[in-house]
Amino acid sequence: MALDPGAYAPVPTDLIVRAPKVLLHDHLDGGLRPASIVELAAEVGYDGLPTTDPADLARWFTAASTSGSLERYLETFAHTLAVTQTSAALARVARECALDLALDGVVYAEVRFAPELHTQRGLTEPEIVEAVLAGFAEGEAAAAEAGHAIRVGVLLTAMRTATHSRSIAELAIAYRDRGVVGFDIAGAEAGYPPTRHLDAFEYLRRENAHFTIHAGEAFGLPSIWEAIQWCGADRLGHGVRIIDDITVDAAGVAHLGRLAAYVRDRRIPLEMCPTSNVQTGAADSIATHPIGLLRDLGFRVTVNTDNRLMSDTSMSKEMALLSEAFGYGLDDLQWFTVNAMKSAFVPFDERLDVINERIKPGYAELRAVLAERMTDRP
Numbered sequence: 001m002a003l004d005p006g007a008y009a010p011v012p013t014d015l016i017v018r019a020p021k022v023l024l025h026d027h028l029d030g031g032l033r034p035a036s037i038v039e040l041a042a043e044v045g046y047d048g049l050p051t052t053d054p055a056d057l058a059r060w061f062t063a064a065s066t067s068g069s070l071e072r073y074l075e076t077f078a079h080t081l082a083v084t085q086t087s088a089a090l091a092r093v094a095r096e097c098a099l100d101l102a103l104d105g106v107v108y109a110e111v112r113f114a115p116e117l118h119t120q121r122g123l124t125e126p127e128i129v130e131a132v133l134a135g136f137a138e139g140e141a142a143a144a145e146a147g148h149a150i151r152v153g154v155l156l157t158a159m160r161t162a163t164h165s166r167s168i169a170e171l172a173i174a175y176r177d178r179g180v181v182g183f184d185i186a187g188a189e190a191g192y193p194p195t196r197h198l199d200a201f202e203y204l205r206r207e208n209a210h211f212t213i214h215a216g217e218a219f220g221l222p223s224i225w226e227a228i229q230w231c232g233a234d235r236l237g238h239g240v241r242i243i244d245d246i247t248v249d250a251a252g253v254a255h256l257g258r259l260a261a262y263v264r265d266r267r268i269p270l271e272m273c274p275t276s277n278v279q280t281g282a283a284d285s286i287a288t289h290p291i292g293l294l295r296d297l298g299f300r301v302t303v304n305t306d307n308r309l310m311s312d313t314s315m316s317k318e319m320a321l322l323s324e325a326f327g328y329g330l331d332d333l334q335w336f337t338v339n340a341m342k343s344a345f346v347p348f349d350e351r352l353d354v355i356n357e358r359i360k361p362g363y364a365e366l367r368a369v370l371a372e373r374m375t376d377r378p
């Protein structure tokens with residue numbers, strides 16, 4: 001019997017790393033290299049780190065993020081933000097981010113950050129955006145030179161607990177032809193509904209701009225409903241709680257409520273981050289993550305990292321976990337990847353280009369490699 005290399009699972013790790021991947025939800029301040037944090041802390045005279053040994057620091061970040069304590073989780077960002085308050089530091093972490101993603105096989109990424117969190121040492125918000133864009137451009141050039149071409153688009157994030165969203169939205173528009181491809185709101189969800197920032201979203205829609213909203217992670221359906229029906233979000237950050245509007249009956253048949261049906265019918269992309277969702281309690285485990293059911297039901301599901309440092313993860317690790325838990329083969333991983341690229345905020349022709357020139361040929365090659373390995377077996 002011939003085995004189908006596109007369905008074979010779990011997909012070998014080396015092939016997952018080689019597979020072209022697309023990332024839509026990744027926070028710049030959640031993806032610093034531990035060694036860079038130590039070096040940057042020394043440069044700026046920040047002595048608040050729990051340890052200056054990079055390996056210990058990496059372990060501390062994951063331990064604090066999995067502790068179940070929100071205070072400890074938020075403390076992790078206090079450190080990454082403390083060391084990214086200068087143009088040089090911002091450019092460095094952006095350059096390293098682009099390189100790390102490219103070496104992990106990511107061919108297109110949208111990375112987000114909140115300018116308002118980097119003003120502690122007097123940088124203006126435009127200076128912050130320019131430093132990050134310059135860093136990404138350097139990272140893209142270095143990655144291409146190393147044979148791992150990547151395109152990075154920037155999303156500007158406004159903190160939902162603050163009142164800066166309109167000015168951040170204006171900044172996103174000011175820089176939209178220079179690498180900023182969209183806007184987002186993030187931060188504590190409960191008590192801070194998306195409609196608090198309606199002014200920013202209405203402005204972006206008048207400007208024909210794209211945005212995503214963190215919704216349906218810590219908080220349920222009302223947050224998702226507001227993000228879509230009041231604010232007009234193009235995509236949902238996480239959106240895991242859409243599962244609350246789906247019931248599966250005794251016969252195993254799924255029934256969608258009106259909101260879940262709307263999200264699926266309109267092909268609204270869900271930026272799911274499996275490991276992060278387990279850490280924050282939005283999902284109980286990878287094996288029971290709603291991504292399995294949502295994928296079976298044909299929702300526009302995408303796979304993402306959220307905070308690579310805090311979750312000790314990468315796109316390859318997330319894909320490997322899903323391949324292991326749900327038996328996803330290369331065909332499934334390609335489906336997630338094409339979903340993500342279709343949902344990107346760059347123009348349609350650029351999306352098609354990545355799908356047709358990078359993703360499809362990349363996966364075809366990997367299916368051939370796997371087919372060869374299968375026939376080599378005794």
Ligand SMILES: [Zn+2]
Pocket residue numbers: 025027186214237306
């Ligand atoms: Zn996020």
